[in-house]
Amino acid sequence: MGGTSPVANSGSLEAEKLVAELRSRALALGFDSFGIAPADARPDLPEKLHAALAAGWHGDMEWMAETSDRRASPRGMWPEAKSVIVLGINYGPETDPLAILGEPSLGTISVYARNRDYHEIIKGKLKELAGLLARRSGAEVKVFVDTAPLMEKPLAEAAGLGWQGKHTVLVSRDFGSWLFLGAILTSAELPGDIQHEESCGSCTRCLDICPTNAFPAPFQLDARRCLAYLTVEHKGPIPLEFRAPMGNRIYGCDDCLAVCPWNKFASVSREARLRARPELERPALADLVQLDDAGFRALFAGSPIKRIGLARFLRNVLIAIGNSGDPGFTPLVEARLGADDPLVRGAAIWALRRLAPARARELSLAYLPRESDSSVAAEWTGDI
Structure with a gap:
């Protein structure tokens, strides 16, 4: 110019x-x-x-x-x-x-x-x-x-x-x-x-x-x-x-x-x-953890959050759920254990171990033997 x-x-x-x-x-x-x-x-x-x-x-x-x-x-x-x-x-x-x-x-x-x-x-x-x-x-x-x-x-x-x-x-x-x-x-x-x-x-x-x-x-x-x-x-x-x-x-x-x-x-x-959009002022973790890629893009259209992508966002949400102390989140966390992205799987394991340790030990018997990512496997065993 x-x-x-x-x-x-x-x-x-x-x-x-x-x-x-x-x-x-x-x-x-x-x-x-x-x-x-x-x-x-x-x-x-x-x-x-x-x-x-x-x-x-x-x-x-x-x-x-x-x-x-x-x-x-x-x-x-x-x-x-x-x-x-x-x-x-x-x-x-x-x-x-x-x-x-x-x-x-x-x-x-x-x-x-x-x-x-x-x-x-x-x-x-x-x-x-x-x-x-x-x-x-x-x-x-x-x-x-x-x-x-x-x-x-x-x-x-x-x-x-x-x-x-x-x-x-x-x-x-x-x-x-x-x-x-x-x-x-x-x-x-x-x-x-x-x-x-x-x-x-x-x-x-x-x-x-x-x-x-x-x-x-x-x-x-x-x-x-x-x-x-x-x-x-x-x-x-x-x-x-x-x-x-x-x-x-x-x-x-x-x-x-x-x-x-x-x-x-x-x-x-x-x-x-x-100014804050109402849906982003007090978003429920239970809703956020269920977002798929299309839902993520729709919710954060025009927002800087969109730039980090769904996997990193779900990583953050799952860590927050793990910190909630509410075992009621367990089914939603379990639904992410099979996620394609290891970043999401690893965070889900951490959250599950925090909220329902006995259930985490039980599921590790099924998930750990077939886990190919070493960092995710370490989340199951606690070697992180």
Whole structure:
């Protein structure tokens, strides 16, 4: 998008008028936060990124290592970038997302995934705003929504939208921890906003509530221990030590976000498509575990949950059922013991052993001799 002529230097009246127009248009499009930073505003990012990768905190998200050179800075990805516009949309929930954790027959879905895929919603708005910038300035523009190697959160911090909290999520004075982020890189040189000071103080609520101790230290996250990563990005069986702490979280984890004291300033999202669909606010595990592929696709049409596929989703649901303590789920779990996908079979065995150990021992006599997958066989024998 756009031409090649840069806008006048960032201190010019022309640039300031352009930014005012962009800010106004962003608000009209439904964005709640708007800020600008120089593309080279965070020279500390390469060192921090490479330290996290060296520690292995990215788990099996190999793409983070593969794109590290580009991810380390906006100019590493696009050398012509001079400014980055970062925008946020509030997705604050209408109810406490942690309340459902106390209802083990229901599944807990992260707030961000309870309706339309935010990538689709934000990208169209970003493209419209970027088009305006290109037309007014003649500059080149590139649009990003969490799908390219761009580190939006530290750039949002540099652009004055908030600060990265101790849970590593962006915290806003106006919207707490509930902001979706998108970015526009441009060859235009635009005046930057003032960066906020980190304002977490001595609070450690987000660290203390984490069910899997995923924070090695404040402001550091080991994704390998994070339930948001394990239930969404992780492709294999859930590691044994994290299954019980999952509780009934079947997609994502909002604990560290939901307890942030700054959330008291967050309102409900203005964007109706980001508000929870009723059927995804309190879904019954008994219904979810019976989904076939067609039912899964229909229920999660347009949702980010659809991207993980049925097998990973059933893995999560079966772990939640195993944590329910309700033997009444046993027939539904048994129905998944013969699933084609070993990921589903293994989770079903774990759930059965938790809910009905005697029945699990009985069925192992029939299932174990014909099990060809070693990881599933280990679930029957407990050698995991």
